Amino acid sequence: MPEILVDNLTHTFGKGEPGALTVLDKINLTFESGSFNSIIGTSGCGKSTLLKMMAGLFTPSDGQMTLDGEVIEGTDRRRGMVFQQDAVFPWMTVAKNISYGPRLRGASKAEQSEIEAKWTEMVGLRGFEDRWPRELSGGMRKRVDIGRVYANDPDVLLMDEPFGALDAQTKERMQSDLLTTWQKSKKTVVFVTHDIEEAIFLSDKIIVLSSRPGRVHHIEEVSLPRPRNDEMRLTEEFLAIKRRLWGMLDH
Ligand SMILES: Nc1ncnc2c1ncn2[C@@H]1O[C@H](COP(=O)(O)OP(=O)(O)OP(=O)(O)O)[C@@H](O)[C@H]1O
Numbered sequence: 591m592p593e594i595l596v597d598n599l600t601h602t603f604g605k606g607e608p609g610a611l612t613v614l615d616k617i618n619l620t621f622e623s624g625s626f627n628s629i630i631g632t633s634g635c636g637k638s639t640l641l642k643m644m645a646g647l648f649t650p651s652d653g654q655m656t657l658d659g660e661v662i663e664g665t666d667r668r669r670g671m672v673f674q675q676d677a678v679f680p681w682m683t684v685a686k687n688i689s690y691g692p693r694l695r696g697a698s699k700a701e702q703s704e705i706e707a708k709w710t711e712m713v714g715l716r717g718f719e720d721r722w723p724r725e726l727s728g729g730m731r732k733r734v735d736i737g738r739v740y741a742n743d744p745d746v747l748l749m750d751e752p753f754g755a756l757d758a759q760t761k762e763r764m765q766s767d768l769l770t771t772w773q774k775s776k777k778t779v780v781f782v783t784h785d786i787e788e789a790i791f792l793s794d795k796i797i798v799l800s801s802r803p804g805r806v807h808h809i810e811e812v813s814l815p816r817p818r819n820d821e822m823r824l825t826e827e828f829l830a831i832k833r834r835l836w837g838m839l840d841h
């Protein structure tokens with residue numbers, strides 16, 4: 591699985607124009623191969639911008655990112671992204687949304703059915719395969735989105751507040767399911783969240799960005815054992831990290 595390096599990356603929207611806005615400033619980061627990383631920071635500090643650049647949706651104004659030594663340029667199936675806003679296709683059923691990527695690459699009908707069955711189950715949408723997105727709740731649409739990205743089997747999973755809209759119970763179940771899936775596949779994950787507890791529960795490493803322009807304010811290594819379970823949320827170690835990170839975010 592690949593390693594991602596962010597090398598002295600700075601991004602200014604509208605660089606050189608009046609009203610230019612520097613969003614990220616001299617970011618240096620390493621996302622180790624197969625690791626689970628979270629990014630936290632206040633609203634507007636550049637988290638989505640950073641993730642979109644990893645997806646290759648646009649180029650940083652200075653510095654670069656590399657994946658296994660190759661500069662990231664443009665989108666690639668190896669880097670799958672779950673966007674902050676859901677991005678389901680309204681004209682496709684749940685199942686067809688999920689198998690979209692494989693279908694595009696010419697998967698057979700049998701392969702598509704297998705993928706649809708596997709991932710609708712994994713994201714908890716069994717029984718809804720033939721529904722249209724307009725018939726789903728916001729949280730369910732989000733799960734279609736996640737299933738569609740998983741079904742593409744990327745090496746790098748970029749997730750922008752994927753569980754932000756879910757209720758607490760669904761969210762905890764999705765977190766555990768994500769860890770189970772990740773533990774099997776060992777993808778390199780970069781996960782953006784506002785939720786400190788979520789970041790601790792999931793991650794090997796948590797990057798705290800300062801307010802805009804986002805700079806790397808702190809890196810927290812989380813050494814809680816794996817596999818993680820819900821009881822760990824109440825341990826001293828967990829709570830100590832939570833307290834520390836809480837104090838770092840501007841409220
Ligand atoms: N395409 C764009 N053009 C100009 N400015 C932009 C663009 N996209 C984002 N911005 C600005 O960049 C800043 C960072 O935006 P970004 O979406 O990365 O923040 P964020 O950390 O993800 O915030 P949130 O936690 O609210 O999702 C914001 O001030 C936003 O207005």
Ligand SMILES: [Mg+2]
Pocket residue numbers: 637638639674750
């Ligand atoms: Mg964002």
